[in-house]
Amino acid sequence: MDLPPSNKSYQDVNYWNERYSVEENYDWFKTYKDFVHLLERHVKKTDRILMLGCGNSSLSESMYNDGYKHIVNVDFSDIVLKKMNQRLPSMEWITMDIKHLAFLARSFDVVIEKGTLDALLVDEDVWHISDKGAEMMSQIMENVHHVLSQTGKFISVTFAQPHFRLPLIRKTFWEVNYETFGDGFHYFFYVANMKTESPEGER
Structure with a gap:
């Protein structure tokens, strides 16, 4: 697939609809087998999992085939979800x-994103996130916080380095750890746990 005319296209559903109409599969930042050793430390086969911005990645399918049977996939592209539902009707695909x-609230044990936040932030100066970008990230993190159980986890797979990504995640009640994977070029696997609730009025 050709690169879009500008980075802003990655935030445009029309770009993705056009791309998904001809593209069958694409995995950003490696595939499941490259970080399964990290994932299995934090996600149980019985967990109810929400996959953010699933696209046409093989991640959900690979996890499902490996025993993670409770996966709900969301994306803003109707086109890709229809195609994925036809291919894998055993999972939920929601626009x-x-x-x-x-x-x-508290609908999921784990929320996973792989490259979705990077696509949304692709037009930002990583050293100086705009007010709009920071507000968007806060909104997403608040939404994730809302749907996670009290013992839930948010997992982010990305190439964003800690000094860029950690502040954006930690703003919303997270205790965050990370590991790296990949040969040569390292990718990051962030795990954000819900903090123990503070006494009323303290946050």
Whole structure:
């Protein structure tokens, strides 16, 4: 697939609809086998999992085939979700913008994103995130916080280095750890746990 005319295209559903209409599969930042050793430390086979911005990645399919049977996939592209549902009807595929997650509170044990936040931030100066970008990230993190159980985890797979990504995640009740994977070029595997609730009025 050719690169888009500008980085802003990665935030445009029309770009993705056009791309997904001809593209069958693409995995950003490696595949499941490259970081399964990290994932299995933090995710149980019985967990209810929400996959943010699933696209046409093989991640959900690989996890499902490995025993993770409770996966809900969301993306803002109808086209890709229809194609994925035809290919893998055993999972849920729901059209939804991750900036406006419409799930009940405490619905999931784990929320995973792989490259979705990078796509949303691709037009930002990583050293100086704009007010709009920071507000968007805060909104997404608040949405993730809302749908996670009290013992839930948010997992982010990305090439964003800690001094860029950690401040954006930690703003919303997280205790965050990370590991790296990959040969030569390192990718990052962030795990954000819900903090123990503070006494009323303290945050």
